[in-house]
Amino acid sequence: MPVLDEQLIPVFDEVVSRNPGETEFHQAVREVLESLGPVVAKHPEYADGEVIRRLCEPERQIIFRVPWVDDAGRVQLNRGFRVEFNSALGPYKGGLRFHPTVYLGIVKFLGFEQIFKNSLTGMPIGGGKGGSDFDPKGRSDAEVMRFCQSFMTELYRHIGEYTDVPAGDIGVGGREIGYLFGQYKRITNVYESGVLTGKGLTWGGSLVRTEATGYGTVFFVNEMLSTGGDSFDGKRAVVSGSGNVAIYAIEKVHQLGGRVIACSDSDGYVVEESGIDLDLLKEVKEERRGRLADYAQRRGSSACYSANGSIWSVPCDIALPCATQNELNGTDAKQLVANGCQIVAEGANMPATPEAIDVLRASGVRFAPGKAANAGGVATSALEMQQNASRDSWTFEYTEERLEKIMRSIHRRCLETADEYGATGDYVVGANIAGFTQVADAMLALGII
Ligand code: NDP
Ligand code: 2IT
DSSP states (O other): OOOOGGGGGGHHHHHHHHHHHHHHHHHHHHHHHHOHHHHHOOOHHHHHTHHHHHSOSSSSSEEEEEEEEEETSSSEEEEEEEEEESSSSSSEEEEEEOTOHHHHHHHHHHHHHHHHHHHHTTTSOOEEEEEOOOTTTOOOOHHHHHHHHHHHHGGGGBBBBTTEOOOOOOOOOHHHHHHHHHHHHHOOOOGGGGGGGOOOOOTTTTTTTHHHHHHHHHHHHHHHHHTOOOOTTEEEEEEOOSSSSHHHHHHHHHTTTTTEEEETTTTTEEEEOOOOOHHIIIIIIIOOOOOOOHHHHHHHOOOOOEEESSSSSSSSSSEEOSTTOOBBBHHHHHHHHHTTOOEEOOSSSOOHEEEEHHHHTTTTTTOOOHHHHHTHHHHHHHHHHHHHHHOOOOOOHHHHHHHHHHHHHHHHHHHHHHHHHHHTTTTHHHHHHHHHHHHHHHHHHHHOO
């Protein structure tokens, strides 16, 4: 495990003792702090202003009760969260996750990552995250609507176009954003389009937002390939997950001439040497909210479905973890290395464990961290806010071009910053330092707040 700079050890110890049991949050903080040694050595002003300590403490944390009535008339109870982490660069911005594993430590890790990711986009957005331990799986549309309405009945008082702008994440897509926006509009009596992003196209949404995270990740990998004089042409890719990020990552890999030969959900993974059939995947997962096993069954003998084992055992040139945190561990990383994988880029937030990252870096596999590689989603959310503010809507082509430019610029900033700090080619160091310095400078300018 990389060592922490001496100055940063007490900062990390304080995070652990002030946030007991929140292991994912500790992990996300440690990963950033491990990169910051050369920065504090070069810039003592960050230490003087206690900038790093302040950055690790959320500006505001909101936890609330979410009662709702299910279709059988029973009262159900969930817990809602919004962690407003840092607003030095703009209003808090980040998604809402509805998944049974959500607790404060998950929301804090995601909110912390979001600060640096949003900074890297170059857009005026701070960092935040929220969600609930509500499980939408198996719930009717009416139940999801009642849950969202109850959730927003508390959340509305904390958010706003200039305050905090939520969006989707795991378990929160266009349907949920619709119910949330409807309730916000009803309670406030204001058609405030810029309060949420990921909206539908007829009510203030932006073209390309649905595709943005997956497309952005693949644009980022395309930049990695082209700096090495290579391209997606003929490359075999494995993409974990089969939700929003995974589906559009697969689509863009195929558009750029690569072939995605495996994807997964929380029950298992499917391998299809001829390439995943995207139309069927969209029908099963996006439209019918079905399972990957149904997809495999529909594909017949061309697909091989496994309920056990790891998707990372499938040989590939490029691996894109696009499901959830800590889904690719040290053993998986060794397997990828043994199979000749050249690039791992995180479409999900923190999908690779610290051990996996160590293995990949030590073996010369090029690794792109999520805060750089999956920033296209939130960047396009910021483009949605821009369209809302100007009451305009842009074409698909123009918006996609903006997204691609943003991903190129993030890629360039990562490499330039890594170079500047003596870590040539290291995207982790580049992303952490470039994301950090912009926020830290703004925090210093704004005083001790
Ligand atoms: P979705 O809910 O659309 O899809 C999530 C996918 O990951 C599903 O295939 C799901 O399987 C699988 N999955 C979720 N949780 C687990 C788990 N605990 N174990 C195994 N598999 C799991 O979410 P998204 O595609 O939007 O998000 C995927 C990742 O990308 C997350 O890490 C998210 O934070 C990150 N991200 C999302 C962005 C966005 O714009 N949506 C932007 C940037 C990052 P199953 O169907 O079985 O639940
Ligand atoms: O993790 C993420 O960047 C997201 N879930 C998207 C956040 C957003 O505000 O679009």
